[in-house]
Amino acid sequence: MKETIQLLADIVNNLHDFIQIYVSSSLNLSLTDKDLHFWIMGFIGIVVFLFVLVISKIIVKMPFGITILSFLYTTTFMFVLVFAIEIQQALTNRGNMEFEDALVGLLGFFAFFLVFVVIAFAFFMTRRLLKSLFKK
Structure with missing residues (x-):
């Protein structure tokens, strides 16, 4: 790196x-x-x-436009953060500055976001199903 x-x-x-x-x-x-x-x-x-x-x-x-925009902003922030941490490690000699560490950190964010999307989708679909059931 x-x-x-x-x-x-x-x-x-x-x-x-x-x-x-x-x-x-x-x-x-x-x-x-x-x-x-x-x-x-x-x-x-x-x-x-x-x-x-x-x-x-x-x-x-777009549908879910604010969510997409929030994701893009957060992703940009995470890129800056993980690389700042790696550069800080190189400057202070506390830890090893490795590109792979930055990628793994970003992968953690994407994994957590994927879990969020699955939970939000399940909540959205459950709410939609309950609304359609109670309308009848």
Whole structure:
């Protein structure tokens, strides 16, 4: 996992250098590191926001749309959490930073969510059956 994070860090650093050295200097912008972060992160953030906004509006109109949206938000949170824990283990040398640990943690969330879905479906179907029985 350390190698993967190092590879991603190298890609980000090379992209950063490319933008700062080639793009900024060729356009005579003389952007500082803070300026570069402001513009690039602002652009990435607004593009991601607009994408999520469009997808969210589509999902909310679907049956169980809020549940789907909640699942997607929680899944995003869990990805950040499990990788933050693994990175924290590497930084503090308390435990081993392993990609497999992150995957197993996410698998635990998906397993628990599947149990939730089965219980919710059983409750929904029981309630529906009882309503149809008492209407007669």
